[in-house]
Amino acid sequence: MPKLPRITSKKILAVLLRTGFYVHHQVGSHVNLRHKIKPHLHVVIPRHGKDLSLKTLKSILVQAELTPQEFKELL
Numbered sequence: 001m002p003k004l005p006r007i008t009s010k011k012i013l014a015v016l017l018r019t020g021f022y023v024h025h026q027v028g029s030h031v032n033l034r035h036k037i038k039p040h041l042h043v044v045i046p047r048h049g050k051d052l053s054l055k056t057l058k059s060i061l062v063q064a065e066l067t068p069q070e071f072k073e074l075l
Contacts, residue, residue, distance in 0.1 A: 009047050009052055012057070013031065013045055019066070019074065021036070021041070021043065022035075022036060029046060029047045033045065041063070044060075045060060
């Protein structure tokens with residue numbers, strides 16, 4: 001598995017928006033995304049000012065059905 005970079009939630013949000021997700025709603029500091037074509041995909045991204053932990057990033061990628069390799073190519 002390739003190493004994942006430490007990035008902010010703003011960058012993750014930008015990548016997911018390019019892949020077909022849209023902002024469904026936001027509750028507090030968490031953004032809920034849905035996919036335009038695959039309605040079963042639901043991703044929650046915490047919007048804090050710091051870099052996200054690698055465990056959180058991996059969880060987001062699983063929710064979005066993206067591999068680490070695909071994610072790195074989209075960055």
